Amino acid sequence: DIQMTQSPSFLSASVGDRVTINCKASQNINRYLNWYQQKLGEAPKLLIYNANSLQTGIPSRFSGSGSGTDFTLTISSLQPEDVATYFCLQHNSWPRTFGGGTKLELK
Amino acid sequence: EVQLVESGGGLVQPGRSMKLSCAASGFTFSNYGMAWVRQAPTKGLEWVATISYDGSSTYYRDSVKGRFTISRDNAKSTLYLQMNSLRSEDTATYYCTREGRRVFDYWGQGVMVTVSS
Numbered sequence: 001d002i003q004m005t006q007s008p009s010f011l012s013a014s015v016g017d018r019v020t021i022n023c024k025a026s027q028n029i030n031r032y033l034n035w036y037q038q039k040l041g042e043a044p045k046l047l048i049y050n051a052n053s054l055q056t057g058i059p060s061r062f063s064g065s066g067s068g069t070d071f072t073l074t075i076s077s078l079q080p081e082d083v084a085t086y087f088c089l090q091h092n093s094w095p096r097t098f099g100g101g102t103k104l105e106l107k
Numbered sequence: 108e109v110q111l112v113e114s115g116g117g118l119v120q121p122g123r124s125m126k127l128s129c130a131a132s133g134f135t136f137s138n139y140g141m142a143w144v145r146q147a148p149t150k151g152l153e154w155v156a157t158i159s160y161d162g163s164s165t166y167y168r169d170s171v172k173g174r175f176t177i178s179r180d181n182a183k184s185t186l187y188l189q190m191n192s193l194r195s196e197d198t199a200t201y202y203c204t205r206e207g208r209r210v211f212d213y214w215g216q217g218v219m220v221t222v223s224s
Contacts, residue, residue: 034210036152043202043214044152055212087152091210095168096142096154 002026002090006099014107019075021102023088028068032092035064035073038101039084047086048073080106109133111203111215118221119193129186129203129215136184137161140206143177143188145199146217153199156188157206170196193222 003026031051036044048064088099142157156177176189200217
């Protein structure tokens with residue numbers, strides 16, 4: 001199985017900050033990496049698919065980059081509504097595997 | 108608007124069975140693969156199973172192989188997960204999700220399954 005290691009596990013930032021979350025795959029997954037946002041008590045929401053494509057309706061302050069084994073989710077200017085847990089997902093091979101999550105809070 | 112609505116969860120004893128359903132609307136169900144993803148309380152997300160658009164191919168995580176069966180009824184736009192020989196470690200919220208080109212692009216609200224005596 002491909003292991004997805006997310007960092008950091010916890011992140012505290014201020015409104016307006018640039019925030020980056022990382023995801024490292026245990027082997028090459030090309031660009032088959034998605035990012036999801038999950039707010040408390042809600043289902044996950046797709047933000048970024050195939051490493052750098054913005055899902056319809058998602059604000060442009062969210063962006064993704066990377067390929068191979070190293071990937072990054074960036075929030076260019078943190079907003080209060082971005083408080084959530086973020087997960088990465090590899091869909092290069094079976095089984096699909098998620099990262100452990102990054103809990104983002106406001107400072 | 109894409110909608111996925113799960114049902115069928117609840118409390119079940121270890122070793123017993125339960126069947127989850129997911130009613131889909133707002134898109135052509137028969138054109139998309141579908142999947143179940145679960146989340147144990149306060150834990151991360153875990154893919155469970157996927158079925159192809161026509162039901163001809165299925166994929167499972169190792170821990171549920173032989174116990175869980177994913178299926179679909181395209182005439183009813185409904186996805187199912189038959190869970191047998193349930194264990195305490197199967198306790199989780201189960202989400203139905205669409206697996207198209209964008210993989211897990213829409214999710215249901217989730218249904219809780221608690222395995223306990």
